[in-house]
Amino acid sequence: MSAELKKALYNISALADLGQAITSESVFHEKIQSVFYVITGTFLANRGAILSYDKSADRLITVTQKGFPPADLDRVDPEKLMSLGKNEPFLIGDSPVLAIAGVKILAPLWVRDEFIGVLLLSGKLTGSPYTQEDLELLNVIAHQIAIALNNHSLFMDLSDKLEENRRLYEEMRHIYHGTLQAFAAAIDAKDAYTQNHSYRVAKYSTAIARELGWNEHDIEGMYVAGYLHDVGKLAISNDLLNKVTPFTPEERAEIRKHSTTSHNITSKIKFPWQNVQDMVWHHHERLDGCGYPEALAQESLSDGVRILSLADSFDAMTSQRPYRKKMDVQTAITELKKCLESQFDNKIMLVFCKVLEKEIKGELPEPDILPYLDRDSDLSVISSMLEAIIQELSAP
Amino acid sequence: MKTVQFSVTSRLVGDAAVIYPKGxxxxxxxxxxxxxCGIYIGKGITKIVVNFSETDLINSIGISLLLQIIEDLKNIKGTICCTNMSKFLQDTFEMLGLIQYMVVFPVESDALQYLKVGKV
Known part of the structure; x- marks a missing residue:
């Protein structure tokens, strides 16, 4: 085999090496280092550098290099390189385009009309000159490196934008939750007896949803429904809400409108969660079909509705009301248990008991229910009670 | 084709380091x-034997790395001997003109003797 043919085969295999290096799954700096080795190994250049163009700073940044003083590379003027041919190798000779000792040849890197950077190479170790074949090969290599650098730059831009969007999304979420809290505060402020009721219901509901194994997105939806379930009460007069004596049938009917009003208000909001409106609308429905506003049958009640119904009732029972004193936790749990199957769901009750039991035992890092219960509660009594209910409801 | 993970072992024989690339x-x-090689050069060793008995193939990346070793030894006026090379390796080094920067021997013992007494 002739020497020319052997060299041609070596060049072809070098292009294959380049393709493999560029398309490898390595991280960028490893990829570019492999590319750099392919180039210096192909041309036997003992010094070389790949610089990428930072458009915003209008300067070239060294991606990888060997053998050149870093300060010299920092001084390379991108403007001078941009006037040269795109990806066309340029033999330096006596040209003043670059003032770095030892650079014999360069290739400005371009992708379409975008200047990407430059490839610099020293002379060959053997001292032989760059041939026409070398220049043609370098032109192909320059195209490939330009594309690889450009892809990386685009990827980094996208990553930055993604990170910025993520940050903005988190800020929006923060504002969103702030708005919800303001809404909830407005609802609760109407009724001196229900201060922080919406907040607690949101906390209790999410604790149950989390224990049920819901995903974070759906748990957040549950939280929002908890906050907004009583938003319809904004349309009810303060006098009626704070009435001490029992409601007349007309007054009760008026009060009961609040869940439909809540639904009407929340329907105007395009939530990223599917069933917030359904949960706020039906949180006073019952399993026996005697609830309101639609007296829905058991099979029509989603888990979200069942959770909200139980959490709302539990907090209502353990809170002071104008017409009655607050119940202690044990009594409230006994009441919930009495209403199983008619009003509350066995599965949801079981999960509620389990999560409260875990919180009492300190098994959960951030308790959602326990901090809002009466401080005088006897936790050991409650715990025994919960254990008995868990055993009973877990039985096949 | 099964690819062998590249590895390197070495030993010191007198004032020469023998390097065994594998893969x-x-x-x-x-x-x-x-x-x-850099570790030995750093310790003042100027004679290096690379025994290629377990490295049959090399590509442009490998050539670049070898170039670096040749350059490092050149800077300290050292010697690199290559031994047990496959025909592919020898042909590649000859075609690229690298052979002039190394002393080639069929076996490691010849290289060590050359480095010791200046001839085989």
Missing amino acids: YLNNLSGESLVKE
Whole structure:
């Protein structure tokens, strides 16, 4: 085999090496280092550098290099390189385009009309000159490196934008939750007896949803429904809400409108969660079909509705009301248990008991229910009670 | 084709370091060869024998790494001997003109004797 043919085969295999290096799954700096080795190994250049163009700073940044003083590379003027041919190798000779000792040849890197950077190479170790074949090969290599650098730059831009969007999304979420809290505060402020009721219901509901194994997105939806379930009460007069004596049938009917009003208000909001409106609308429905506003049958009640119904009732029972004193936790749990199957769901009750039991035992890092219960509660009594209910409801 | 993970071992024989690359010298793992030689050069060793008995193939990345070793030894007026080379390796080094920067021997013992007494 002739020497020319052997060299041609070596060049072809070098292009294959380049393709493999560029398309490898390595991280960028490893990829570019492999590319750099392919180039210096192909041309036997003992010094070389790949610089990428930072458009915003209008300067070239060294991606990888060997053998050149870093300060010299920092001084390379991108403007001078941009006037040269795109990806066309340029033999330096006596040209003043670059003032770095030892650079014999360069290739400005371009992708379409975008200047990407430059490839610099020293002379060959053997001292032989760059041939026409070398220049043609370098032109192909320059195209490939330009594309690889450009892809990386685009990827980094996208990553930055993604990170910025993520940050903005988190800020929006923060504002969103702030708005919800303001809404909830407005609802609760109407009724001196229900201060922080919406907040607690949101906390209790999410604790149950989390224990049920819901995903974070759906748990957040549950939280929002908890906050907004009583938003319809904004349309009810303060006098009626704070009435001490029992409601007349007309007054009760008026009060009961609040869940439909809540639904009407929340329907105007395009939530990223599917069933917030359904949960706020039906949180006073019952399993026996005697609830309101639609007296829905058991099979029509989603888990979200069942959770909200139980959490709302539990907090209502353990809170002071104008017409009655607050119940202690044990009594409230006994009441919930009495209403199983008619009003509350066995599965949801079981999960509620389990999560409260875990919180009492300190098994959960951030308790959602326990901090809002009466401080005088006897936790050991409650715990025994919960254990008995868990055993009973877990039985096949 | 089964690819052998590239690795390097070495030993000191008198004032010469013998390096044993193993596997295909075709990616960044070949940097360990440069590193191994650099350790000996750093200790003042100027004679290096690279025994290629377990490295049959090399690509442009491997050539670049070898170039680095040749350059490092050149800077300290050292000697690199290559032994037990496959025909592919020898042809590649000859075609690229690298052969003039190394002393080639069929076996390691010849290289060590050459480095010791100046002839085989």
